[in-house]
Amino acid sequence: MHEGARTEPMLLAENAELRAQLEGAEETLRAIRNVEVDALIVESATGPRVYTLHGVDSASNRFRGEILAQVSDAVIAIDGHQRVTYANAAAERQYGLSPSWALGHLLSNVYETRWLRPGDESAAETALRERGEWRGENVHLRQDGRELHVESSMTVLRETVDQRAGVLAVIRDISDRKRAEDKVRVSEIRYRRLFEAAQDGVLLLDPDTCKITDANPFMTKLLSYPHEELVGKELYEIGLMKDEGASLEMFRKLKSEHHVRYEDLPLKSQGGRHQEVEVVANLYDENGRAVIQCNIRDITERKRVEEHNKLLMAEINHRSMNLLAVVQAVAHQTARTGDPATFVARLFDRIDGLAASQDLLIKNQWEGVDLADLVEAQLAHFEDLIGARVMLDGPPVRLTPAAAQGIGMALHELATNAGKYGALSNDDGRVHISWQFGTANEPVFLMSWLEEGGPTVALPMRKGFGQMVIGRMVEAAVDGTAEVDYRESGFSWRLSSPLAGTLQKGRLASSPGNDARG
């Protein structure tokens, strides 16, 4: 715009602005004269230069400011009214503040303080009042809601000895450290619980001294040693290694291979109890220190079960072979009589009887069969008559597997014959089955099958397989003698055999006296 074109209002505005600038310049000079400023900024060829007006104090202030700006901990100064007079860059980062935002604000606008324990706040106030400083931990809640676990060091700032100007706080964010400590604490509790509750013995050893440094409760139970007696001992002293040499050999191997495993180590507890144990030891680093962890598992029961299973497998194999031989003989003998239809019916019937005995044996894990159970199994098709027309009388006895097989087949034949031709073939006949112990040259087992009230008995026309089963086969099974009597008044069968081969050892009678059944 041309100068001559300026209107009066424009000139008035320009005049007012110039006057304002002049007043501003005068005001600046007044402020400098009244020492209301502490620095002048002068333009130079290299840019603005700051000239402070307070000599050494100002320079040292600046120096201090530079140092505080560099420290990684948050540094905050407040005045007597809790307003922030200084906050370094670390404080701005720690509390998520934009640069210089905190300055002049109340400290409570920067963060809220949460004390960890009820008395902490008053303790801090007392310390600042009486000693001029306080150091401790608390939680700062940022404006954005984030919690910081901090360690603070607070010092009272004084203008004079008696006049308090404010407080300087150096605040370190220890949230990460706290989290790590919490993790370690949780981990310690968790693994301590594992150690305490483990159902394996755990020993910790010092590889240099070869001595036990700690033992879990299960270890003390395993060895019957109290904890304090275990600690400080060497392995051979607690019966885990046979002698010092064996113990040293284990440590030598551990140091070179960092791992050893021993199976089937015999362990003798303080009470003299022998146990089989499995030992797994590892050498590992524990915060720069070598430690040996020894896990000891009591495998006595496992070994017993393994042995039992091995025996059982051999027994099953042996029994299976025997059973097949019996089936073969039964089939062969049955085939000699009757037509094919009768052969099939008889064979199936006899194999059913054999299967009943077998079933009982398997249920009892080949550890024998209770005789009363065997009788009931073989007479299953006369179940309704047991107790009424079929009377059982005898003590509880457990037959060996061989005796169970032989007597079982004999009972099957006896029951079949009684149903077809004997006491159970009419409405009135009765069968008495009894067993007892007797003595001859040696203790014997006596068993009898006595029939009465049946049709008149006639001698069989010929000796079939049934005769062989109740005779030679059962005799062979119990190494005894069987007698058969075809009296007119009733058929009878008697078996006598040595106790040793007939009944399971230790199972002669599970309760004394006769246990009348049926």
Add this chain to the structure above:
Amino acid sequence: MPTNIIGAGECEAMGAAAASANARYVLRLYITGTTSQSTRAILNIRKICEEHLEGRYELEVVDISQHPTLAIGEQIIAAPTLIKKLPLPLRRFIGDMSQTERILLGLDLRTAVAKASPARNS
């Protein structure tokens, strides 16, 4: 040459606008480290803002002792200096900001007496 030259009439109009409760203030305070004047200036201007401009101000504190180049372009000749950048007109205040009434006048927060006694400005 001043970067913010505006007419006196416009200035008065803006001053009236500033007096309204809605005007948003943008202030910048130039200080030199943790000197006593600088600290006092921060505390004083913050108190004025909290009491009279609650919720409608931005105060930026610039430490030129660490970075003198931050003073370029603002014609800062002494510290502490407060610049009212918004609302217009631009105003400058020098000193420790302890003269509250003069500051309030200069910030157009005392419009009734502002014309009779203008705040120091540049």
